Amino acid sequence: MKNSKETDLFKESMREKFRDEYLLTDHDHDVWSKVYQEISDSKSLQVNNKFKWYYAAAAILVFASALTVTIFVLKQNQNSSTSQIAAQTENSAPAQSPLNKDEIKQEQSASESSLNSNKKAINKTAKPADKPDFANGLKYRAEEKSIVQNLEDGSVVTLNTATDLKKENTFLNNRNVLVDGEAFFEVSSDKNNPFTVYFGQYKLVVVGTKFNVRNRRDEHYSEITVQEGIVKVYDNITADGILVTKGQQLTIPVEGNSILKQVDAENFLSWKTGKLDFRKTRLEDIALILSRTKETQITLDNNVKKCKFTGDLSGLSIEEAVQVIALTNSLKAEKTEGKIHLTGNSCE
């Protein structure tokens, strides 16, 4: 049995390798939230059933006693009947309530033991001004491919790669979502129920528009680009919020004031459309967009940042694209270790 012995050796050394594996992740808590929600849902279901049972028992009791009383009253005097029925009803009530209280207490202690309780979620619906709780909600993640996600309210979100979108459990009531990464929103219009996007420490509110939110952890700013309609952004500095309208872009740096400027919104959606078709676009914008889509950092001399370029760079490699830009604007490109730097004379 040479064969099986050898098998065992291989098997044993493999098993040895994988002994005591242990892996903590940053989404462990999300898993608990979902597990907790499912098991507490099923617990409250049991409670409801018990409720029903006692209600039924109480109802029968009340009905039976009412019947007795009615028969009794019919034989006797009609005037005293109502007060007696009321008395009977009161008597039967305590029989059910201690048990119910027990159940409720159990539920409460269970809730306290967890960081996320349903109670909290209910409070949140009542007071929309509170910070929403996304830990309990559904999460969508695009890792290596962008995904298009339909939301229950009719809105559509496109997630860029390496992006998380979280949705509150009570999404249909308050339309709160959280973005970590980059996403394009097409929000269905509902004036009575604004749609709120949380990103980093900021949020923005819309009623029905198309816009892009970029909030990458490795970048020192957040960026909102509006393709259609109006978006109100709260940057924690401007109390009333900043209105960003069609064709505008707001950049919120980690430090300092937000910057609002006119852009060609389409260009900033090239991650979604694959189109890199520029019309009199500032080189600083093009450099930024190309750096993002091609994963090569492109930097510019200060005096050429405002130079403009018109042309379609879709489908070109980064080298080809840079060459086209450099030739059109008489610039010089220097390539070092995956970075490209453009220099030249000022265009002004």
Add this chain to the structure above:
Amino acid sequence: MEKSDVAKAAEGDLKAFKKIFDYYLPRMRPVCLRYVHTAFEADDILQEAFVKIFHNIKNFKFEGSFEGWVRRIVVNTALDHFKRNSTFYSHLNIDQINENETESEEIDLSGAEPSELILLINKLPEGYRMVFNLYVLEDYSHREIAELLGISEGTSRSQYSKAKNSLKKMIVGQRFGFKSTLINRFNSK
């Protein structure tokens, strides 16, 4: 894990169950990741498995290890997920003839990192990978695997021996940088 926590959780004590969850989640995640391709899928399976654990914990009779019991539930849930989402069976049916494979030489795993091995295991075709995981890492018998996957015992055996051979070739190839056709095929994937 303390016995009392298991007993308490069996009575519906969520605090005790949270303790169990916190202890086993990081231990079960690597197990789970061997059956799926993404962390996202692993989350789904772990969630489903722990809900099952909660509902069935009262049936645990304190015979054998609790960890083993938890692990079986996780593995079974992963397999259910796999059966729902895979074309595994069609692969197996085509591939079940016992070939007279020549055993490659015995190899020494002492220098290999678990993380490297995981990468190689994940490169195995699905059918091989499942059988390999169950037989080697979960220590199921071929008979049990046959039952779990709804295949014959012979198929399980042949899948395992193929998985083992592929793995050995990959490990040897990685170590010495051999440009065998097999390695190229995996790399080009």
